[in-house]
Amino acid sequence: MQIFLDSANYAEVEKWLHQGVVDGVTTNPSIMFKDGVYDIEEGARRLCALLGERPVSIEVITNDHQEMIQQARMFARWARNVVVKIPVVNEQGESCLGVVNALNREGILINSTAILSFNQAILAAKAGATYVSIFAGRIADEGNEPAGVIRNVRHWLDDGGYTTKIIVGSIRTVMDIQNAALAGAHIITIPPQFLPKMVDHKYSRETVRQFNRDAAKALAHIAQARTVVAAKA
């Protein structure tokens, strides 16, 4: 399973990249805005250069299908590792699967996003999406069970021999990450603030404290023994 960072915060991405735990990055217009990236092109190019070959998802910002295609082509020219996010439907509920299909045939990698149901995910996979982004937190917001959706989509993709990968996003708690992993997510895209919570544990700290304390005692013991030997010599 891969871990992406759901962030446009360059410093955070760089920090966790150097920890060796980041396989890619996802953004959306809200994340860009929250992280102070107002110039999408500049922010996207910077992140793509930092990520090297790893994928970086950048989302189109229009309801119009033709404009989506034009924006996607432009984004794809910015860097080789750009993946274009196309919402599964626009604000009017019109299917954007034709956009996914057209761009896929041009060789542009598509992350079909804002997916909240099994049916949306399987249609996006059929249309040619490289990734389907299932929004776990938003599914749960509506009183539904994200793990069931993830599990069913994963079975369906595997049974059908699809290469489409599930990205689970909309992570709200550390437990969402564990649940998504166990349900069969290929990738989980995690807001950076959850990574310290994932890695830290107060009993791990206490364990390390005990080891360091005992190592210091052992060193003191050796030092004392050497002093005695030196005094006798």
Ligand code: E4P
């Ligand atoms: C990821 O690809 C999504 O854009 C993101 O996780 C959405 O998260 P939210 O539901 O917290 O806005």
